[in-house]
Amino acid sequence: MSTQLTPDDLLKLFLSTLETVRAEVDPDISVSKFLTLLAVAANPGIQQLDLGNHIKGASSSSISRHVMDWSQLDKNRKPGMDFIQQAPDPAFRRRNVLFLTAKGQQFLARLLAKANAALAPKAARARTN
Numbered sequence: 001m002s003t004q005l006t007p008d009d010l011l012k013l014f015l016s017t018l019e020t021v022r023a024e025v026d027p028d029i030s031v032s033k034f035l036t037l038l039a040v041a042a043n044p045g046i047q048q049l050d051l052g053n054h055i056k057g058a059s060s061s062s063i064s065r066h067v068m069d070w071s072q073l074d075k076n077r078k079p080g081m082d083f084i085q086q087a088p089d090p091a092f093r094r095r096n097v098l099f100l101t102a103k104g105q106q107f108l109a110r111l112l113a114k115a116n117a118a119l120a121p122k123a124a125r126a127r128t129n
Helices: 007-024 031-042 048-053 060-070 102-128
Strands: 084-089 092-100
Touching: 007 102, 031 048, 031 060, 031 084, 031 092, 031 102, 048 060, 048 092, 060 084, 092 102
Parallel strands: none
Antiparallel strands: 084 092
């Protein structure tokens, strides 16, 4: 049985997610940078040039910088987060496709666990009704 989220549930989800992202990634992370990670997670194998279709209002240059920051080396060639891997597109070798790394998948699993924990009281109430 599934229940609909209330406004309070939505706030709990956003708060638990953003607190984790700020603590583990960057306390001043931009929304477009976080959306870049989510777009790659939702669309494994997406071409970098297609990310703009999923992140409204973000320029291709900012998306490129965000991808680099999430990659093994950031835009300054320093160690990055290593959450996104770029690989040559098998159909067109000049293009890159993007995937989450194991580290990126583990991070999203932690976000999911925290979101589920935030909603655990609601799930318990739903089971008793």
